[in-house]
Amino acid sequence: MNKPLKQHLIDPEICIRCYTCEMTCPLEAIEHDDNNVVVDASKCNFCMDCIPVCPTGSIDEWRVVNDPYSLDEQFEWDELPAQADIQTAGGEVETGMEALDEAMAALLAEAHAGAGGKAKAPASASKPTVNMYNLGKPAKAVVQGNYRLTSEDSDSDVRHIILDLGGLPFPVLEGQSVGIIPPGTDDEGKPHLPRLYSVSSPRDGERPNFNNLSLTVKRDEGGLCSNYVCDLKKGDTVQLTGPFGATFLMPEDPQARLLMICTGTGSAPMRAFTMRRQRSVGAKSGGMVMFFGARTPESLPYFGPLNKVPDTLLKKHLVFSRIPGAAKEYVQDRMRAEEDVVAEMIADPNTHIYICGLRGMEEGVEKTLTNIAESIGQPWGALRDTMRNEGRYHVETY
Amino acid sequence: MLDLINVSYDTQIPNNVGLSSDKRVLKALEKWHPGYINWWSDLIPQNFQQSLVYLRTAVSVDPKGWAKFDYVKMPEYRWGVLLAPQVEGRTIPCGEHFGDPAWQEVPGEYRNLLKRLIVIQGDTEPASVEQQRFLGLTAPSLYDMRNLFQVNVEEGRHLWAMVYLLHKYFGRDGREEADDLLLRSSGSEEAPRMLGAFNEETPDWLSFFMFTYFTDRDGKMQLESLAQSGFDPLSRTCRFMLTEEAHHMFVGETGVGRTIQKTCEVMNEHGIDDPYDIDKIRSFGVIDLPTIQKKLNLHYTLSLDLFGQEVSTNAANAFNAGIKGRYMEHRVKDDHKLTEDTYKVWDMVDGKLVQHDVPALTAINMRLRDDYSRDAAGGVSRWNKIIEKAGVAFEMKLPHEAFNRKIGVFAEKLFDPEGTLVTGAEYDAGMKEWLPTHADGDFIQSLMKPVTEPGKYASWIAAPKVGIDNKPGDFEYVKLHMA
Numbered sequence: 001m002n003k004p005l006k007q008h009l010i011d012p013e014i015c016i017r018c019y020t021c022e023m024t025c026p027l028e029a030i031e032h033d034d035n036n037v038v039v040d041a042s043k044c045n046f047c048m049d050c051i052p053v054c055p056t057g058s059i060d061e062w063r064v065v066n067d068p069y070s071l072d073e074q075f076e077w078d079e080l081p082a083q084a085d086i087q088t089a090g091g092e093v094e095t096g097m098e099a100l101d102e103a104m105a106a107l108l109a110e111a112h113a114g115a116g117g118k119a120k121a122p123a124s125a126s127k128p129t130v131n132m133y134n135l136g137k138p139a140k141a142v143v144q145g146n147y148r149l150t151s152e153d154s155d156s157d158v159r160h161i162i163l164d165l166g167g168l169p170f171p172v173l174e175g176q177s178v179g180i181i182p183p184g185t186d187d188e189g190k191p192h193l194p195r196l197y198s199v200s201s202p203r204d205g206e207r208p209n210f211n212n213l214s215l216t217v218k219r220d221e222g223g224l225c226s227n228y229v230c231d232l233k234k235g236d237t238v239q240l241t242g243p244f245g246a247t248f249l250m251p252e253d254p255q256a257r258l259l260m261i262c263t264g265t266g267s268a269p270m271r272a273f274t275m276r277r278q279r280s281v282g283a284k285s286g287g288m289v290m291f292f293g294a295r296t297p298e299s300l301p302y303f304g305p306l307n308k309v310p311d312t313l314l315k316k317h318l319v320f321s322r323i324p325g326a327a328k329e330y331v332q333d334r335m336r337a338e339e340d341v342v343a344e345m346i347a348d349p350n351t352h353i354y355i356c357g358l359r360g361m362e363e364g365v366e367k368t369l370t371n372i373a374e375s376i377g378q379p380w381g382a383l384r385d386t387m388r389n390e391g392r393y394h395v396e397t398y
Numbered sequence: 399m400l401d402l403i404n405v406s407y408d409t410q411i412p413n414n415v416g417l418s419s420d421k422r423v424l425k426a427l428e429k430w431h432p433g434y435i436n437w438w439s440d441l442i443p444q445n446f447q448q449s450l451v452y453l454r455t456a457v458s459v460d461p462k463g464w465a466k467f468d469y470v471k472m473p474e475y476r477w478g479v480l481l482a483p484q485v486e487g488r489t490i491p492c493g494e495h496f497g498d499p500a501w502q503e504v505p506g507e508y509r510n511l512l513k514r515l516i517v518i519q520g521d522t523e524p525a526s527v528e529q530q531r532f533l534g535l536t537a538p539s540l541y542d543m544r545n546l547f548q549v550n551v552e553e554g555r556h557l558w559a560m561v562y563l564l565h566k567y568f569g570r571d572g573r574e575e576a577d578d579l580l581l582r583s584s585g586s587e588e589a590p591r592m593l594g595a596f597n598e599e600t601p602d603w604l605s606f607f608m609f610t611y612f613t614d615r616d617g618k619m620q621l622e623s624l625a626q627s628g629f630d631p632l633s634r635t636c637r638f639m640l641t642e643e644a645h646h647m648f649v650g651e652t653g654v655g656r657t658i659q660k661t662c663e664v665m666n667e668h669g670i671d672d673p674y675d676i677d678k679i680r681s682f683g684v685i686d687l688p689t690i691q692k693k694l695n696l697h698y699t700l701s702l703d704l705f706g707q708e709v710s711t712n713a714a715n716a717f718n719a720g721i722k723g724r725y726m727e728h729r730v731k732d733d734h735k736l737t738e739d740t741y742k743v744w745d746m747v748d749g750k751l752v753q754h755d756v757p758a759l760t761a762i763n764m765r766l767r768d769d770y771s772r773d774a775a776g777g778v779s780r781w782n783k784i785i786e787k788a789g790v791a792f793e794m795k796l797p798h799e800a801f802n803r804k805i806g807v808f809a810e811k812l813f814d815p816e817g818t819l820v821t822g823a824e825y826d827a828g829m830k831e832w833l834p835t836h837a838d839g840d841f842i843q844s845l846m847k848p849v850t851e852p853g854k855y856a857s858w859i860a861a862p863k864v865g866i867d868n869k870p871g872d873f874e875y876v877k878l879h880m881a
Contacts, residue, residue: 013783014863016651017776018644024461034776049461053641055648057864078783127868167404167457169466209468252870 007068008039008046011080014058021050021059033075041068048132052169060127098130098246104179107196108245114355114362114395115388116381122251122352122391126203129171130244135194138181138239141165143232144212151298157219158265158301159230160200163238165211172199172213172243174250174272175354175394179241180215182225194241195225198356198396200268202276216268216301248354248394250276257286257351259342261331261365263293266357267301269396273354274314283312286350289341290314293331293361295322332364335372342369343376346383352392359397404458412478414459415562426565426573427479433580438554439473441527446534447473448879451547452866454645456480459638467867469877475551479562482637490628491727492734493720500630504567508719512629513568515722517575518592519624520560521582522617523553525596526609528584533606536846538856542603544866544875545649549610552642559635567631594804595700602842603859604657604685608697611650611777616704618643619725619770626723651777652862654694658781659860660684662788673792680841683857687785687792689842692834694794695815698774699802705767708743708806713762724762725769741765744800746807751800751817771796802833850878 010021010030015037022030022037029043030050050059063069063083098108098119112119121128133139141163149158172178179194186192201214219230232238250258250273260270270290277285294300297320306316317338321328335342345351346369355365366380373380387393408418410428417424439447448471455476456464460483488500504512527550537543557579564572582589590597595613600606621643625636661684665671670678679686706713716722717736724730732739739758744751758765774796781794798817800808812825815832834842845858853872855861865873 016644016648016780017773018647020641020644023640034772052465053461053644055645056652057866057868060868124870126870167463169463 005041005065005068007041007063007065008044009061009063009069009074009080010037010039011058011061012036012077013079014056016056016058018055020053020055024050024053031071036075036077038071038074040071046131046134047137048129051129098244103193104131104196104241104244108177111196111396111398112247112394114359114366114397115384115393117385117388119247119394120389120391121247121249122253122256124251124253124256125249125391126173126252128173128176128243128246128249130176130242130246132170132243133241135181135191135241138241139165139168139170141168141170141238141240143234143236143238145234146230146232149216149301154296154299156264156295156299157230158299159217159219160301161215161217161229161232162201162206163213163215163240165213168211170211170213170240170243171203173203174199174276175248175269176243176245178213178215178243180225180229181239181241182228183239192224196242196244197229198265198268198272199243200271202272202279204279208279216265216271218265247391248356248396251352251391253286253350254281254284255286255350257345257348258288259345259351259353260288260290260292261335261353261355261357261361262290263331263357263361265301266355266361266396267292269356270354271302274309278309278313283310285313287312288314289317289345291317291319291331291334291338293319293321293329293334293357296320330364331361332368335365335368339372339375343372346373346387347376347378349390349392351387353387353394355395355397357397362395362397404463411558412476413480413562415479415481415566417479420566423562423566427562430561430565430573430576430580433577434477434554434557435473437524437580441531442472442550443532443534445879446547447471450877450879452544452869452873452875453548453551454867459483464641465867472547472551475554477551477555477558479558480555480638481559481631481634484630484634488630488633490720491626492723493628493718494735495628495720496734498628498720500628500633502630504629508629508721509568511716511719512632512721513564513571513575515624515716516560516563516632517579519620520557520564520575520579521592522596523557523560524579525582525584525591525593526614527553528591529596529598529600529609530606533600533603536603536848537850538603538846538859539849539854539861540852540875540878541855541862541866541873542653542859543850545645545653546606547876549646549649552645555642556639559639563631563635593704595704598700601839602846603653604690604693604842605697607650607653607657608693609650610646611654612694612697612701612774613704614643614646614650615774616701616770618647619766619773622725623722623727623766626727628720651780653859654690654777655781655784656860656862657685657858658687658690658794659784659788660858661687661690662785662790663860665790666788671791673790683845685842685845685858687790687794688831689834689838691794692832692838694778695797695802696833698796699799701770702767702799703803703805705770706763706805708745708764708767709756709760710763711760714757714759717762718759722762725766744807746811749819751819767799771799797832 027043029040098105144162144164147160149160150156177196177198179196181194182192197215199213200216206212206214217226217229220226262270297303317334319329319331319334321330370380373383384393450469453470454465454467457466459480490498490500533546534543561576564576582591584591585597600609621636621640625633627633664682664684673687676686736758740755741758741761742753743756743761743764744753778794785792797815800813800817801815803809812820814820814828849856852874
């Protein structure tokens with residue numbers, strides 16, 4: 001059996017046959033007959049040059065297939081076939097198009113495994129762009145700033161890095177990740193693979209309408225890429241791949257309610273979500289509630305700015321586990337203390353849950369959610385599966 | 399080294415042709431610029447000029463950079479001079495100079511011919527904005543209003559593109575022609591636009607969609623053949639314009655399609671099976687399919703006239719000179735000289751329609767018109783799919799090319815839409831079934847009520863399937879200025 005692959009297709013019901021994509025494609029992978037405009041799966045290399053030039057949006061279609069649709073099949077279509085359920089020996093294949101290269105897709109699949117099933121994007125999420133840049137064709141960004149977010153005497157060194165893309169298009173949505181390629185080669189003399197980092201700025205840039213983005217990166221002792229990133233100086237050039245990720249996205253529906261649970265640098269996407277809401281709908285929204293854990297206030301990224309976000313936009317529960325003289329408190333402890341709030345939210349079909357941080361947090365949070373759900377007569381496993389299938393339950397842990 | 403991909407903003411006029419180091423042309427364009435801005439400001443109603451419109455602007459001419467979307471006030475839209483990148487070693491694709499290196503300067507012997515082609519193309523661009531100037535007031539949604547303005551600003555940019563060529567390559571004559579492009583005006587008694595179809599007002603939104611579908615498609619075909627020009631700067635200009643023109647085709651095709659869609663939906667909703675139950679259909683605030691067919695008949699035939707005479711020595715000369723190629727010249731498999739070939743054209747012999755062979759060189763217009771008809775037929779069959787899917791028994795059709803013509807062998811002769819010669823009495827009797835009547839126009843006009851709430855659409859048109867730039871359904875495409 002063939003290995004499933006992602007195939008680029010054009011929606012014949014929306015395409016107006018202007019052939020602009022065909023004229024743009026550098027590989028002549030696109031052709032047409034009197035009926036349809038079609039993509040040759042054996043030629044398309046996902047360079048994405050055809051995507052922005054299409055006036056209709058019909059070109060941004062993808063299907064995971066065992067055998068690619070042939071040109072003749074595509075010529076016959078009146079409408080695009082639905083995504084077939086594809087089964088392989090290893091179980092279900094990721095069809096959310098998180099990434100188009102296997103290494104990145106595998107990383108994201110692992111990060112999302114905690115959701116307990118196939119991740120799905122929120123129904124009203126914007127359509128993400130993935131894999132615009134890859135190892136063969138990385139984007140170059142220039143470091144605009146590198147600021148330490150944690151206090152100097154804290155043992156955790158978390159950095160806020162701002163990258164300027166200059167004139168390069170780099171459409172990234174809140175919740176998506178980018179890859180950073182550390183310079184140099186590995187033991188076998190091959191270039192290093194990119195490491196994934198969640199973007200912590202909203203889609204219109206760290207500064208509105210500047211083509212820049214920010215990352216939140218913690219220095220790991222001995223970590224090849226994190227040390228490289230944390231040591232970057234203003235003006236340095238960085239090689240980026242991505243964007244990646246097509247499910248851990250925020251709903252565009254302003255009435256959707258967000259329940260965000262995070263630790264440490266898991267706050268990066270939450271910061272992006274919050275800023276997006278702040279810039280688009282502000283407090284005229286369904287609201288957001290955050291449980292954010294760190295050892296101390298000094299080691300909690302964005303402690304100062306977070307406290308300035310009004311409660312009407314974002315209700316914050318900042319939880320600390322290493323305050324001298326105080327009992328250790330973890331996010332799940334505070335969630336239990338705020339049981340009524342959490343219970344009311346998980347019962348509301350407008351609620352979207354996001355969990356992001358170290359893998360270790362999953363177990364505790366899961367247990368607490370199980371208890372709370374059961375206290376309102378809902379078996380958590382079933383509720384979680386429903387929420388996940390509706391694109392309302394998202395986990396990204398590492 | 400000049401950057402010929404990214405748009406430079408170091409002069410008042412965004413460009414990728416190194417204007418800042420071409421003082422003569424820069425000065426000439428800067429002199430022309432205020433006249434253009436005045437033309438624009440006098441044209442479009444003021445509250446739209448102040449509104450924020452979600453428009454696409456190019457920051458570079460490569461695929462990644464030319465579709466940047468953001469809110470802009472139209473007078474601040476970055477009109478500029480954008481040429482597709484030069485292709486290394488490009489040769490003249492047709493005619494007697496076939497295979498020679500493409501001209502980077504105007505060949506003296508063809509100077510007047512070239513200038514005339516550029517002026518005619520340039521004249522249509524502002525003309526269509528003039529024809530559509532009041533449509534914003536009756537837009538069926540903010541989405542449609544945005545699409546109208548996108549078409550308008552890009553037509554404005556296309557004028558810039560032609561004016562640049564006139565200033566850069568045609569000296570004093572060129573400058574005078576560029577000035578005249580702002581003096582002529584659509585529908586004017588003293589100084590009308592050069593082509594007939596561009597002097598008719600676009601009275602309503604269905605006409606606008608039909609215009610962008612049929613008449614802009616003629617523009618697309620002309621641009622396609624000028625993109626094959628041996629005069630390289632003209633070819634590069636037109637190639638970039640074509641990417642923008644695709645949006646205009648999109649507005650036309652989906653606009654008519656959404657109108658048809660809504661009519662079919664309403665018919666189904668009220669259990670109306672007969673598409674000719676016109677009064678009843680109209681009573682629900684949608685446009686009946688037979689009336690849409692009549693609008694189609696009108697706009698298609700007006701547009702056919704834009705291709706000129708079937709047999710034309712001017713067209714032959716332009717092809718032979720390598721100034722203007724055929725549609726997709728580079729994909730046509732022949733000697734690209736047409737010295738021996740023939741082509742079938744229509745003629746009237748003894749009062750009968752016949753087709754006969756003429757030298758292909760003289761039938762360039764006819765060939766382009768045939769290519770046009772094929773291209774136009776595609777969208778019509780997609781409209782029919784909408785009707786078929788809704789289960790309504792009706793089929794849209796392109797009328798025979800002999801019907802309702804003012805130019806060429808069919809001119810002033812009476813044909814019905816099937817291409818049959820008819821008597822004066824039959825013609826008069828048929829007219830009200832074939833072309834829109836005043837009463838049809840009045841009815842359509844009565845539906846033209848503006849809708850300005852985001853995500854809402856007028857009664858007669860369906861919402862689009864996909865938003866512009868993938869925006870959600872209730873996106874505010876135009877932030878209207880409230881005076």
